[in-house]
Amino acid sequence: xxxxxxxxxxxxxxxxxxxxxxxxxxxxxxxxxxxxxxxxxxxxxxxxxxxxxxxxxxxxxxxxxxxxxxxxxxxxxxxxxxxxxxxxxxxxxxxxxxxxxxxxxxxxxxxxxxxxxxxxxxxxxxxxxxxxxxxxxxxxxxxxxxxxxxxxxxxxxxxxxxxxxxxxxxxxxxxxxxxxxxxxxxxxxxxxxxxxxxxxxxxxxxxxxx
Numbered sequence: 001x002x003x004x005x006x007x008x009x010x011x012x013x014x015x016x017x018x019x020x021x022x023x024x025x026x027x028x029x030x031x032x033x034x035x036x037x038x039x040x041x042x043x044x045x046x047x048x049x050x051x052x053x054x055x056x057x058x059x060x061x062x063x064x065x066x067x068x069x070x071x072x073x074x075x076x077x078x079x080x081x082x083x084x085x086x087x088x089x090x091x092x093x094x095x096x097x098x099x100x101x102x103x104x105x106x107x108x109x110x111x112x113x114x115x116x117x118x119x120x121x122x123x124x125x126x127x128x129x130x131x132x133x134x135x136x137x138x139x140x141x142x143x144x145x146x147x148x149x150x151x152x153x154x155x156x157x158x159x160x161x162x163x164x165x166x167x168x169x170x171x172x173x174x175x176x177x178x179x180x181x182x183x184x185x186x187x188x189x190x191x192x193x194x195x196x197x198x199x200x201x202x203x204x205x206x207x208x209x210x
Contacts, residue, residue, distance in 0.1 A: 005151040007168070008047065008057075009161050010190040012070040013039035014206040018187065021104045021209065023114070025096030025128070029065035039188025039204050040070045044077025046190065046202045047153070051078065059085035060145070061155040062092045071155045090141040093157035097128035104209070119174065120184045120208060122159055131163060131179035138164040158184065158208065168193050184208055 013036030017024040024030055032040065051057065055078060061071045068087060075082040099107050099114070107114050114123050124130050138160060146152065156164065166180030174181050185191070188204025 004147050005149060006192050006194045007146060008151070008153040008190055008192050008201065009165060010043055010070065010074070010153065010155050010202075011158055011161055011185055011187055011204065011206075012062075012064075012067045012155055013037060013043075013204075014187045015066045017101075018207060018209045023096050023099050023102055023104060023107060023122075024209070025094055025100040026092050027064070027101055032066055032069050035206065036066070036070070036187070037073065039206055040073035041077070042204070043070070043188060043190050043202050044074040047074060048077045050201065051151075054079040056150060058148075058150055058152045060091070060152055061085055061087045062157060062160070063087040063089050064092050064157070067091075067155040067157070071153075074153070074155070086145075088141055088145075090137040091154065091156050091160060094122060094124070094131075094134055094159040095129035096122070097125040099125040099128065119177075119181065121162075121174075121177065121181060131174075131177040131181065134160055134163045135167060135179035139167055142168070158187070161185075165191065165193065165198065168196070169198055170196060 013032045015030040015032055017030045019033050061067045072082045162182045163179055165182035171180035173179055186204040187206025190201040192199045192201050
């Protein structure tokens, strides 16, 4: 049986919500800032250097606009057709319920800290998505598509990518979260996972806000 190829997991570039310190979560369309475009350029250039022009690489993305924007820039660097990419709702960011779209400062004033100081994870909103639910959907995506032969590039988000990476790296579920979670990476980062081992391809220059 053919074995799965390398999985490149990228975190989209900075957005206007990130720059304004607003909780983005599963908002569908929040455009990239100029810094976000620069981060996407850096990811594309690094992947081009590693993989060469027009690599045999399946393109995947979260269905969120910021991920698709990031993918468009990377695909141009690689000489690949963005229109041939596939996107999937199961790759989107954590659903933040009633906290989504609000300023961090306003939510903190009402509910206390929303980012865990030790793990740097967003605390789920009372009416939001749990980490176990994120794990369930990203596992379903991987079982359906990630196990196929060949290399793949997947554009994701801060929290959802940490959960997928945690699953693929075989981490134990984090206490109080009910899901395996890998360490965080800045916006504009790319990792490669092959045979259960993760390699950092690009460390982005963005922040950590989701």
